Amino acid sequence: xxxxxxxxxxxxxxxxxxxxxxxxxxxxxxxxxxxxxxxxxxxxxxxxxxxxxxxxxxxxxxxxxxxxxxxxxxxxxxxxxxxxxxxxxxxxxxxxxxxxxxxxxxxxxxxxxxxxxxxxxxxxxxxxxxxxxxxxxxxxxxxxxxxxxxxxxxxxxxxxxxxxxxxxxxxxxxxxxxxxxxxxxxxxxxxxxxxxxxxxxxxxxxxxxxxxxxxxxxxxxxxxxxxxxxxxxxxxxxxxxxxxxxxxxxxxxxxxxxxxxxxxxxxxxxxxxxxxxxxxxxxxxxxxxxxxxxxxxxxxxxxxxxxxxxxxxxxxxxxxxxxxxxxxxxxxxxxxxxxxxxxxxxxxxxxxxxxxxxxxxxx
Amino acid sequence: xxxxxxxxxxxxxxxxxxxxxxxxxxxxxxxxxxxxxxxxxxxxxxxxxxxxxxxxxxxxxxxxxxxxxxxxxxxxxxxxxxxxxxxxxxxxxxxxxxxxxxxxxxxxxxxxxxxxxxxxxxxxxxxxxxxxxxxxxxxxxxxxxxxxxxxxxxxxxxxxxxxxxxxxxxxxxxxxxxxxxxxxxxxxxxxxxxxxxxxxxxxxxxxxxxxxxxxxxxxxxxxxxxxxxxxxxxxxxxxxxxxxxxxxxxxxxxxxxxxxxxxxxxxxxxxxxxxxxxxxxxxxxxxxxxxxxxxxxxxxxxxxxxxxxxxxxxxxxxxxxxxxxxxxxxxxxxxxxxxxxxxxxxxxxxxxxxxxxxxxxxxxxxxxxxxxxxxxxxxxxxxxxxxxxxxxxxxx
Numbered sequence: 001x002x003x004x005x006x007x008x009x010x011x012x013x014x015x016x017x018x019x020x021x022x023x024x025x026x027x028x029x030x031x032x033x034x035x036x037x038x039x040x041x042x043x044x045x046x047x048x049x050x051x052x053x054x055x056x057x058x059x060x061x062x063x064x065x066x067x068x069x070x071x072x073x074x075x076x077x078x079x080x081x082x083x084x085x086x087x088x089x090x091x092x093x094x095x096x097x098x099x100x101x102x103x104x105x106x107x108x109x110x111x112x113x114x115x116x117x118x119x120x121x122x123x124x125x126x127x128x129x130x131x132x133x134x135x136x137x138x139x140x141x142x143x144x145x146x147x148x149x150x151x152x153x154x155x156x157x158x159x160x161x162x163x164x165x166x167x168x169x170x171x172x173x174x175x176x177x178x179x180x181x182x183x184x185x186x187x188x189x190x191x192x193x194x195x196x197x198x199x200x201x202x203x204x205x206x207x208x209x210x211x212x213x214x215x216x217x218x219x220x221x222x223x224x225x226x227x228x229x230x231x232x233x234x235x236x237x238x239x240x241x242x243x244x245x246x247x248x249x250x251x252x253x254x255x256x257x258x259x260x261x262x263x264x265x266x267x268x269x270x271x272x273x274x275x276x277x278x279x280x281x282x283x284x285x286x287x288x289x290x291x292x293x294x295x296x297x298x299x300x301x302x303x304x305x306x307x308x309x310x311x312x313x314x315x316x317x318x319x320x321x322x323x324x325x326x327x328x329x330x331x332x333x334x335x336x337x338x339x340x341x342x343x344x345x346x347x348x349x350x351x352x353x354x355x356x357x358x359x360x361x362x363x
Numbered sequence: 364x365x366x367x368x369x370x371x372x373x374x375x376x377x378x379x380x381x382x383x384x385x386x387x388x389x390x391x392x393x394x395x396x397x398x399x400x401x402x403x404x405x406x407x408x409x410x411x412x413x414x415x416x417x418x419x420x421x422x423x424x425x426x427x428x429x430x431x432x433x434x435x436x437x438x439x440x441x442x443x444x445x446x447x448x449x450x451x452x453x454x455x456x457x458x459x460x461x462x463x464x465x466x467x468x469x470x471x472x473x474x475x476x477x478x479x480x481x482x483x484x485x486x487x488x489x490x491x492x493x494x495x496x497x498x499x500x501x502x503x504x505x506x507x508x509x510x511x512x513x514x515x516x517x518x519x520x521x522x523x524x525x526x527x528x529x530x531x532x533x534x535x536x537x538x539x540x541x542x543x544x545x546x547x548x549x550x551x552x553x554x555x556x557x558x559x560x561x562x563x564x565x566x567x568x569x570x571x572x573x574x575x576x577x578x579x580x581x582x583x584x585x586x587x588x589x590x591x592x593x594x595x596x597x598x599x600x601x602x603x604x605x606x607x608x609x610x611x612x613x614x615x616x617x618x619x620x621x622x623x624x625x626x627x628x629x630x631x632x633x634x635x636x637x638x639x640x641x642x643x644x645x646x647x648x649x650x651x652x653x654x655x656x657x658x659x660x661x662x663x664x665x666x667x668x669x670x671x672x673x674x675x676x677x678x679x680x681x682x683x684x685x686x687x688x689x690x691x692x693x694x695x696x697x698x699x700x701x702x703x704x705x706x707x708x709x710x711x712x713x714x715x716x717x718x719x720x721x722x723x724x725x726x727x728x729x730x731x732x733x734x735x736x737x738x739x740x741x742x743x744x745x746x747x748x749x750x751x752x753x754x755x756x757x758x759x
Contacts, residue, residue: 026485033484040486100598187392191399202733203698203739205712210733213725217413218406298502305705312505319512332509336501343500
């Protein structure tokens with residue numbers, strides 16, 4: 001009860017007073033709360049102690065490996081030695097500007113697409129042109145660039161390619177599947193339901209196995225499709241099945257009156273879908289859509305199992321280097337931070353966009 | 364716009380047909396289905412031709428043949444002389460083993476952290492949210508590989524095994540824990556436990572019936588829990604209360620006694636649990652927050668005690684929101700356990716992979732494990748539909 005009267009009082013007085021009051025309300029409001037607070041402080045202190053003393057206090061930051069012998073904590077010389085390999089994989093060393101350029105193009109494209117001012121059909125065109133450009137920058141063979149096989153693409157570059165291309169193609173495919181599942185044509189509906197439920201029912205790894213082991217058997221003799229492309233298609237269809245269910249949920253939440261109003265205005269199916277239903281439905285499902293994209297980004301790491309050389313695979317190869325056998329923790333923590341930054345940024349953006357759209361549409 | 368509605372006779376009949384909605388829909392469907400059918404036909408044809416030219420056998424006859432590879436751990440009896448069918452069965456049981464233990468642990472931890480994130484204490488909330496954000500934004504495969512590397516490379520060897528608690532040893536050969544020594548009593552204690560659960564269910568039915576009839580509340584939850592604990596305890600006493608433990612101890616180059624969790628299993632269980640916990644915590648949090656505060660206030664003003672408010676008002680409503688996404692997370696954990704292949708735990712996918720490499724029958728191998736996962740998913744979703752129907756609000 002005391003905390004309520006405290007809160008009712010207008011905030012005034014020196015900062016110290018205010019923060020004391022905040023602490024009393026949020027940390028020490030009751031004896032149990034005080035015990036919990038002290039326990040939390042104890043836990044946080046211990047965890048921070050381990051992390052800080054390993055990563056900073058006892059760590060060696062020099063670029064030379066010899067400095068690590070004395071340090072009991074992390075040996076960041078390892079990351080200094082390995083970052084190129086982790087970022088670019090086995091891409092020819094003199095050509096590293098190419099994957100770097102590709103990564104800059106992909107990330108800047110993503111950042112631009114996050115801005116609502118650029119949302120227009122032209123964005124799709126720009127993406128298609130961008131993908132073709134990225135493809136040729138990496139593959140070479142034009143404008144005097146030396147050709148580089150896809151097997152040599154690797155590291156963070158490959159992870160970003162898989163993730164961004166995956167997101168860009170999974171979304172439209174998911175839209176088609178969701179519309180198909182809601183269609184009134186029974187055969188189309190059945191095809192879409194089967195695709196969605198089968199891909200949602202099995203682990204991604206089995207889809208990747210199918211793409212890598214089984215798919216070559218499906219093609220006529222002499223024809224082969226690059227394993228990277230096969231894995232990419234597998235990832236796209238798999239995530240599209242999940243995304244289709246998210247989109248369908250949004251469409252189901254639109255009141256029937258909206259459909260009927262569109263019909264009575266004489267709009268045809270595509271006008272009704274793209275001008276009336278989808279703009280409202282997609283807005284409702286921004287958080288689950290973004291979390292599917294985050295899943296897609298994290299799940300690109302599974303391609304290590306079928307032998308592609310993404311960020312995780314590069315790290316796995318790097319920690320097997322006999323010279324750095326003890327530094328595996330540094331390597332994994334480093335790439336965990338990379339993954340974390342991308343995923344955390346995406347989830348923050350999702351929350352921001354959701355709020356922003358709610359604000360702009362509230363009456 | 365649509366000529367379908369114009370009745371004038373000068374309209375071309377073919378055009379009329381083209382604009383007819385039913386006709387169009389039939390054409391679209393024939394096109395899509397025909398396309399799918401032709402694609403399937405083409406792929407199957409190619410596959411048959413390829414299998415023939417590469418001399419790969421087809422069919423499931425290989426399941427009867429001797430597997431001739433060892434599996435490092437298994438719940439059921441297995442030796443390299445067993446057949447492929449048995450090997451795959453070992454894979455399935457290993458998958459179910461890690462999934463079921465992981466589900467139990469993740470549910471407990473997830474519920475605790477979910478409650479922590481809605482706590483009134485700011486620091487506790489902070490810890491909960493930090494945990495969720497950290498472990499959720501790192502790929503689960505990376506976490507598995509990390510834990511495996513820690514156990515495999517970071518932990519000392521058996522001679523200098525860590526022992527955080529007396530009798531528990533952690534080394535690069537896995538985790539060794541003490542278990543109760545073999546005694547006939549334990550089988551009966553297990554039976555007593557099941558009898559206790561059945562008794563508690565009967566008690567609950569009876570007390571609810573009595574509540575409907577007379578309005579008297581019987582504390583079936585605490586008494587039921589008491590029965591579940593007391594029956595096995597009494598059985599244990601009757602058998603003379605055996606307390607002998609089987610404690611692991613170093614003998615030669617390995618531990619003897621106790622129970623062993625292999626490094627692969629420990630890493631897989633740890634990774635899956637910590638990762639899925641974050642999702643379950645979010646599910647629990649949203650479930651708790653979905654019950655409007657007015658419900659609690661209304662119950663308070665009716666004079667209900669706070670424990671009853673939780674049990675009779677808040678929990679039933681929160682569970683309705685929690686259960687469907689929770690089942691989804693259980694399924695995700697089961698599917699993610701297939702990542703075991705990356706760290707060498709012999710789950711279904713990993714055993715199938717070995718089988719495929721030995722027999723070359725990739726189509727059958729992939730078909731088998733896809734069917735298993737698909738059946739689990741479909742079974743669970745049927746159960747969910749049944750549950751949703753049962754639990755959905757019946758509005759009057």
